Amino acid sequence: MGEFEAIRPYNDAEVPGVLARLIDDDHFIGILAGYRFPRLSKGLGWVVRPLLRTRLRQELSGIQSVAALQDKLEPYVDRAIEKASDGVTYSGIDQLRSGRAYLFLANHRDIVMDPAFVNYAVYHAGLPTPRIAIGDNLLQKPFVSDLMRLNKSFIVHRSISGRREKLAAYQNLSAYINHSIRQDGQSIWIAQAEGRAKDGDDRTDSAILKMFHMSCKDEPFAELVKALNIVPVSISYEFDPCDQAKARELHIRATTGSYTKAPGEDDVSIALGITGYKGRVHVAFGEPVSGEFEDAKALAQEMDRQILGNYRLFPASYLAYAAWDGRDAELAVPAVDALFPAEEIEVARAEWERRLAECPAEYRAQLVRQYAQPVLNKYRVLAGLE
Structure with a gap:
């Protein structure tokens, strides 16, 4: 998989080394200490951080694979989900079959929690968790990139500006997604459009669907759709922890014509999305797409019909x-x-x-x-x- 070296998740052989690097990362340990021990870390960080490092080395010793790491972290993820919500429900997951890889195409409301809730459902159904598409704009710090790639995330290069370079990046992304599902037998999670639907209007960008076909131009589009086993996913939050920030951004865009994010704004959104109150959450897995879809526009209409129609x-x-x-x-x-x-x-x-x-x-x-x-x-x- 040398052609995918720059975007792929970490493999099992890399797990021990990456975990050791994370434990030695002062920035990562400082943020973790502030989250786990907010009061103590302010005045006694010099005591808390070494103790936290020691605890992490003990907790993570012997972890040799991505699956083992996910098993270890799952109870913590479950508690975080349950603490910030009034319950999570699912529908349609019984349609998924063991041994089959799927392309989960989902609406996008929260940077981290959207794929986390899909992972949560798939994991508890006894199925392998998907590989997760994440934009490189969210990977500004090395430890964030390490964390995400340990959790089966692969990188979507959105910050490239040159037309030729952007085309090459999406060609490579298309090839990786097809390789993952059709050769590796590993499912994929990707948002239906670039960026969160801040206005609540969940629409599939046909450019995303065209991208899937970029590396398989010799294959009819309809055949590609069948091979990818596409499943529309609708994620519904009763309350959005980031709703005030989204309203502010939308107002500024509407009144000035543009919006520039402040440094660290995505980090704040990630933290608030994880810890903020969500009320009830429902994740609906739609029917795996079947039928003849001759182009991306027709497929986008079916995605929207299911994603909007299944929204709780x-x-x-x-x-x-x-x-x-x-x-x-x-x-x-x-x-x-x-x-x-x-x-x-x-x-x-x-x-x-x-x-x-x-x-x-x-x-x-x-x-x-x-x-x-x-x-x-x-x-x-x-x-x-x-």
């Missing part, structure tokens, strides 16, 4: 939709009290109103849209309009 709506989304100026009077969208018990609605209303109150007035329209847009999308699918 919670009371807050209906509350937002009722207050949204973008709602469609022609659609038969029920009122929230026709769908949920009164107690559930009141809990959701209290949290929703708290978020509205904390949001600056000029950003509120964008906050409302984030939660309301999925309602419009789903009912358009149900009405046969998508």
Whole structure:
């Protein structure tokens, strides 16, 4: 796999060396100490960090493979997921077959937790976890790159500016995805579009689908689609920990025409996405794509039909939709009290109103849209309009 050296995840033989490098990384240990022991690490970091290093060496000794590392970390991941949510539910995972590799094409709301929730479902179903596509813009620090590549992440080069270089990078990415699924028998997770859907409008970028075909031009597109075993995935958060930041960004883009991220902004989003309150979370695995899709546009329409149609709506989304100026009077969208018990609605209303109150007035329209847009999308699918 020499041609994929610059983007591939780490293999089993590399695991011990990478773990040793991480334990010796002062920046990584400092961040971990601040997360695990926030009070002690401020004044007594010189004591906490060496103790943490020693504990990590003990905990990770004997880890010789990626699978063994995931087994070791899974209880911690489970606790982190359970601590920041009111429960995670899944549907459609019973359609997946052992021994078959899939391309999970998912909507994208959170940088880290989207693939983490898919991993969580697949792992607990007793299936191999997928390799995860991650943009190089998120790998600015060496220890972050090491962590992600240990967890079966492969790199998507988004920061390349030259047209020829970008074309070569996507050709290589296409070849890697096809090689992973069709030769290695390893599943892939990738977002349906570059970047998070900050406005709640989960749409598949046909350019992503065209990229899958770039390295297989001699093969009909319809045959490629069948070979990749594509599964649309819908991830629904009752509440988005990053909703205020997304509303701010959307407002600035709408009023100025552009938005420039501050240094470290992605790091803040990652941390908040992991630890912030999400309410309930649902992950819906759609039906593996079958049929004849002659081009990327037709395939994108099917992806959207399933991803939007399988999205789980919670009371807050209906509350937002009722207050949204973008709602469609022609659609038969029920009122929230026709769908949920009164107690559930009141809990959701209290949290929703708290978020509205904390949001600056000029950003509120964008906050409302984030939660309301999925309602419009789903009912358009149900009405046969998508």
